[in-house]
Amino acid sequence: MKIDLGDVAALARGCAVLGTGGGGDVRTGALAARRAIEEYGAVPLVRPRDLAADALIVPLSGIGAPTVSHEMIHGEEEPRRIAEEIERIFGRPPDVVMSSEIGGANGVAPVAWAAQLGLPLLDADGMGRAFPEVQMVSMYVAGLPADLVIMADVAGNVVTIRPVDGLWSERLARAVCVAAGSHALMADYVLTAGRARGALIEGTVSRALAVGRATEGPAPLRALRDELGAVQLISGKLTDVERRTTGGFVRGTATIEGTGDDRGRRLTLELQNENLVAVEDGRVRAMVPDLITVVDTETAAAIQTEALRYGQRVTVLAWPCDPLWRTPEGLRTAGPRAFGYDLDYVPVEELTK
Amino acid sequence: MKIDLGDVAALARGCAVLGTGGGGDVRTGALAARRAIEEYGAVPLVRPRDLAADALIVPLSGIGAPTVSHEMIHGEEEPRRIAEEIERIFGRPPDVVMSSEIGGANGVAPVAWAAQLGLPLLDADGMGRAFPEVQMVSMYVAGLPADLVIMADVAGNVVTIRPVDGLWSERLARAVCVAAGSHALMADYVLTAGRARGALIEGTVSRALAVGRATEGPAPLRALRDELGAVQLISGKLTDVERRTTGGFVRGTATIEGTGDDRGRRLTLELQNENLVAVEDGRVRAMVPDLITVVDTETAAAIQTEALRYGQRVTVLAWPCDPLWRTPEGLRTAGPRAFGYDLDYVPVEELTK
Numbered sequence: 001m002k003i004d005l006g007d008v009a010a011l012a013r014g015c016a017v018l019g020t021g022g023g024g025d026v027r028t029g030a031l032a033a034r035r036a037i038e039e040y041g042a043v044p045l046v047r048p049r050d051l052a053a054d055a056l057i058v059p060l061s062g063i064g065a066p067t068v069s070h071e072m073i074h075g076e077e078e079p080r081r082i083a084e085e086i087e088r089i090f091g092r093p094p095d096v097v098m099s100s101e102i103g104g105a106n107g108v109a110p111v112a113w114a115a116q117l118g119l120p121l122l123d124a125d126g127m128g129r130a131f132p133e134v135q136m137v138s139m140y141v142a143g144l145p146a147d148l149v150i151m152a153d154v155a156g157n158v159v160t161i162r163p164v165d166g167l168w169s170e171r172l173a174r175a176v177c178v179a180a181g182s183h184a185l186m187a188d189y190v191l192t193a194g195r196a197r198g199a200l201i202e203g204t205v206s207r208a209l210a211v212g213r214a215t216e217g218p219a220p221l222r223a224l225r226d227e228l229g230a231v232q233l234i235s236g237k238l239t240d241v242e243r244r245t246t247g248g249f250v251r252g253t254a255t256i257e258g259t260g261d262d263r264g265r266r267l268t269l270e271l272q273n274e275n276l277v278a279v280e281d282g283r284v285r286a287m288v289p290d291l292i293t294v295v296d297t298e299t300a301a302a303i304q305t306e307a308l309r310y311g312q313r314v315t316v317l318a319w320p321c322d323p324l325w326r327t328p329e330g331l332r333t334a335g336p337r338a339f340g341y342d343l344d345y346v347p348v349e350e351l352t353k
Numbered sequence: 354m355k356i357d358l359g360d361v362a363a364l365a366r367g368c369a370v371l372g373t374g375g376g377g378d379v380r381t382g383a384l385a386a387r388r389a390i391e392e393y394g395a396v397p398l399v400r401p402r403d404l405a406a407d408a409l410i411v412p413l414s415g416i417g418a419p420t421v422s423h424e425m426i427h428g429e430e431e432p433r434r435i436a437e438e439i440e441r442i443f444g445r446p447p448d449v450v451m452s453s454e455i456g457g458a459n460g461v462a463p464v465a466w467a468a469q470l471g472l473p474l475l476d477a478d479g480m481g482r483a484f485p486e487v488q489m490v491s492m493y494v495a496g497l498p499a500d501l502v503i504m505a506d507v508a509g510n511v512v513t514i515r516p517v518d519g520l521w522s523e524r525l526a527r528a529v530c531v532a533a534g535s536h537a538l539m540a541d542y543v544l545t546a547g548r549a550r551g552a553l554i555e556g557t558v559s560r561a562l563a564v565g566r567a568t569e570g571p572a573p574l575r576a577l578r579d580e581l582g583a584v585q586l587i588s589g590k591l592t593d594v595e596r597r598t599t600g601g602f603v604r605g606t607a608t609i610e611g612t613g614d615d616r617g618r619r620l621t622l623e624l625q626n627e628n629l630v631a632v633e634d635g636r637v638r639a640m641v642p643d644l645i646t647v648v649d650t651e652t653a654a655a656i657q658t659e660a661l662r663y664g665q666r667v668t669v670l671a672w673p674c675d676p677l678w679r680t681p682e683g684l685r686t687a688g689p690r691a692f693g694y695d696l697d698y699v700p701v702e703e704l705t706k
Binding site for chain 1: 510533
């Protein structure tokens with residue numbers, strides 16, 4: 001199949017849902033995707049199993065402060081410069097583009113990058129959701145060495161990092177990003193399809209498309225819940241949002257008071273770019289790496305952390321993350337303690353049964 | 354000729370003089386040089402004209418906050434990692450090591466780096482003195498593109514920057530350096546001997562050695578003055594030092610009141626890591642890029658900006674910079690206005706005749 005103009009809106013809606021409140025504004029990515037498809041044509045979507053073992057995958061993502069990313073349309077030069085650097089290093093250009101992060105803008109924008117490079121897009125990503133740090137990707141959890149990061153900024157600079165590990169990769173990439181004006185395009189874990197086996201979260205572009213399409217019918221919230229296999233944590237009104245932005249990260253809490261069937265209940269979300277923990281009456285009902293998304297009760301459109309406002313009528317959905325995140329290494333990388341919560345991970349299915 | 358154990362002290366003294374108060378503590382570089390010569394043997398010193406046109410020169414320097422550099426002995430892994438990255442990029446290892454900056458620790462430490470790599474040292478550098486910023490090198494002034502910077506830190510990370518220009522090179526390298534713990538080894542302007550023609554300041558290692566040796570006799574100050582062809586701006590006592598360290602840069606002023614023949618005179622130095630401007634009675638007597646160095650009146654040992662103390666008996670010497678720095682591009686890059694002084698450059702010979 002191909003991703004064409006008519007698919008972009010659904011893909012963007014789906015990526016917003018999988019972004020669990022973070023991952024940047026999908027509208028920026030959608031605009032870039034539409035423009036690139038108009039200029040270069042529809043983008044073939046290929047499955048990992050369709051690739052030859054030596055096919056070179058370039059996982060791409062925008063890195064930077066969300067507030068800056070919102071205002072920027074990604075240029076065409078950055079993907080090209082990264083592809084050139086890959087050719088210099090590997091002796092051949094990449095064969096396929098992958099989204100490093102399906103949740104948020106980084107799930108949609110790779111359509112534009114693939115179109116600009118004349119490459120297909122891989123139906124997979126490195127998170128199955130959104131996460132804030134460079135090392136929080138399936139390739140890292142699978143134990144692949146974080147041995148190469150390539151960054152390109154709008155000024156035309158290209159920086160290649162050979163970090164000793166994923167944590168250094170995050171630290172150095174972040175510093176380069178800030179120096180480059182708080183926004184850059186990044187290739188992380190460039191790898192062959194053979195090496196990628198078991199280290200990607202597969203089918204996530206198709207899933208985002210399906211999730212986005214689910215909300216096109218007459219009962220969008222129910223359809224979305226069914227498509228995700230999600231538990232509805234609460235439906236009600238946003239009564240309190242406390243949020244501060246420090247160092248490019250949004251932190252805070254949001255409180256929802258139940259209405260209708262949920263009257264008398266009250267759910268609090270802990271936010272760090274993404275919605276990370278949901279608490280009701282002192283009891284945790286869902287926690288990272290499981291997915292928690294706040295949607296508009298009527299339209300089922302996902303609401304980003306930064307767009308949460310007092311009085312909104314919202315529903316909070318939670319559903320299981322990819323099994324990779326539930327492994328010991330997955331939880332070490334992106335479990336509740338990786339975000340500073342003194343909580344042992346319990347799957348959302350158990351917390352809500 | 355070769356640089357052997359017996360040469361290190363003189364080289365270090367000479368590099369301190371050429372450092373014009375900056376360039377880091379030469380003791381760190383001297384210690385590294387001695388250790389490396391003990392382990393790997395003396396280091397051949399070769400002239401640019403002795404190199405084949407395609408010989409690959411790797412200009413190296415430590416980058417970072419002086420306070421951190423003082424406490425660190427450079428590791429052996431960093432030069433090796435940079436050489437490996439050069440081999441990856443150029444398809445062959447470097448042939449000769451060059452000091453990017455002869456003034457200060459970066460003039461001495463390349464002896465160690467060359468010894469560790471088993472390579473000769475080039476009798477040339479990119480400054481003929483010390484300067485604080487990455488783009489303030491002769492290769493930049495000569496118009497060579499600042500198209501590649503390779504950095505290696507103690508943790509083992511290697512970062513390659515392909516900047517759009519020298520100013521971006523400074524900005525990105527500085528950010529990586531800070532993220533890497535405020536110290537890294539850097540290769541800047543890796544180039545062939547053929548391309549380097551006219552873009553290096555030649556003979557500066559020999560010159561530093563000669564300058565250092567000049568101070569070994571019975572009348573060190575006079576011998577140093579003669580060797581440098583320097584004007585003695587004042588001899589006296591340090592009566593006021595005002596200095597603050599911000600963002601890894603030392604800024605301030607130092608005032609010397611004349612004694613002996615200079616009684617009644619008073620000279621003020623403007624400091625920014627290096628001694629940049631010397632003023633007497635509201636009249637500038639020497640300014641950057643000409644060299645201004647404060648030496649101990651008795652031993653003629655150079656005193657670093659950070660080691661200036663009330664009561665020291667000092668003599669201030671000034672002498673002409675390399676002609677390259679007096680070209681329009683040289684002055685744009687490292688003239689008084691590049692450091693924020695609203696002064697038109699006038700050569701020290703004219704200011705003091």
